Amino acid sequence: MPDTARISELGGDPDGARAVAAMVADPTHSLLALDFDGVLSPIVPDPEQAYALPAAVDALTRLGPVLQLAVITGRPVRTAVRLGELDRREGLERLVVLGQYGVERWEAATGEYDEPPVPEGVREFFDELPGLLVRLGLASLHVEDKGRAVAVHTRRADDPAGALRTITEPISQRAAELGLHVEPGKNVLEVRSPGQDKGAALRVLVGEKRIRAVAYAGDDLGDLPAFDVVDSLRELGTPGLTICSASVEQQALADRANLICDGPEGVAEWLAGLAGLLGR
Numbered sequence: 371m372p373d374t375a376r377i378s379e380l381g382g383d384p385d386g387a388r389a390v391a392a393m394v395a396d397p398t399h400s401l402l403a404l405d406f407d408g409v410l411s412p413i414v415p416d417p418e419q420a421y422a423l424p425a426a427v428d429a430l431t432r433l434g435p436v437l438q439l440a441v442i443t444g445r446p447v448r449t450a451v452r453l454g455e456l457d458r459r460e461g462l463e464r465l466v467v468l469g470q471y472g473v474e475r476w477e478a479a480t481g482e483y484d485e486p487p488v489p490e491g492v493r494e495f496f497d498e499l500p501g502l503l504v505r506l507g508l509a510s511l512h513v514e515d516k517g518r519a520v521a522v523h524t525r526r527a528d529d530p531a532g533a534l535r536t537i538t539e540p541i542s543q544r545a546a547e548l549g550l551h552v553e554p555g556k557n558v559l560e561v562r563s564p565g566q567d568k569g570a571a572l573r574v575l576v577g578e579k580r581i582r583a584v585a586y587a588g589d590d591l592g593d594l595p596a597f598d599v600v601d602s603l604r605e606l607g608t609p610g611l612t613i614c615s616a617s618v619e620q621q622a623l624a625d626r627a628n629l630i631c632d633g634p635e636g637v638a639e640w641l642a643g644l645a646g647l648l649g650r
């Protein structure tokens with residue numbers, strides 16, 4: 371007998387509840403996809419210190435045997451797997467991790483990484499970046515070399531918001547000249563190749579795994595294309611749930627989500643609730 375009160379609670383609103391009910395009715399054909407930073411991991415000052423919350427991982431290992439699970443992240447796929455220790459968890463044998471907004475892929479089932487060659491323009495931008503930051507008086511900003519992308523972080527600057535304002539126009543201009551895409555995020559600007567986003571990544575998984583119900587959890591602007599895809603799938607008849615991992619830093623997702631969780635701890639609690647509902 372389905373627990374309708376619990377389904378409503380975990381769905382947030384009627385559309386979300388329909389998606390949770392569909393996931394409970396047919397978990398094998400249900401996809402639960404999550405962002406990494408700000409959803410599975412708390413936001414921390416040093417990107418290398420990010421980690422998956424133990425409570426979230428525990429719930430995922432209970433869900434993994436019954437649902438299709440995926441992590442879709444802006445991180446290089448190897449970084450996400452390493453920081454989350456996602457290759458060492460019993461229960462996550464069918465996990466798929468899509469990195470760099472879906473360009474890179476890792477399958478727990480095979481342990482294989484798929485990482486296409488790095489495009490030229492990004493390396494050119496990376497080589498020029500120190501000079502650009504010196505000219506802007508912001509040489510000490512943290513630059514994360516992601517191979518096929520470069521992230522310029524302002525979180526540890528004296529004035530993070532001011533530094534972000536200062537770098538936005540010149541970085542956007544140079545990125546445009548090189549035919550690159552600028553991805554804004556929480557105290558970060560990422561420069562990468564155009565033509566790929568988390569929505570496209572999510573759509574591929576839905577088709578490939580013959581998914582009939584989908585839930586996606588995100589916290590930042592780069593997650594909005596995935597929200598768009600969940601919304602459009604729902605319009606075409608596939609129940610869908612969007613979950614916002616809320617923070618004071620980014621409020622754009624809250625208005626778009628079926629369900630709002632209180633940051634990564636709230637997401638972990640929701641995951642445990644779903645596992646309970648599925649009898650796991």
Ligand SMILES: O=P(O)(O)OC[C@H]1O[C@H](O[C@H]2O[C@H](CO)[C@@H](O)[C@H](O)[C@H]2O)[C@H](O)[C@@H](O)[C@@H]1O
Pocket residue numbers: 405406407408412413414415416417418420442443444445446514516521523525555556557558560590592
């Ligand atoms: O798609 P995601 O998994 O959310 O990754 C997006 C970017 O997240 C990382 O930066 C953010 O998290 C850091 C660690 O908590 C934080 O210090 C930074 O301010 C945030 O913007 C990561 O460093 C990027 O490479 C990811 O693309």
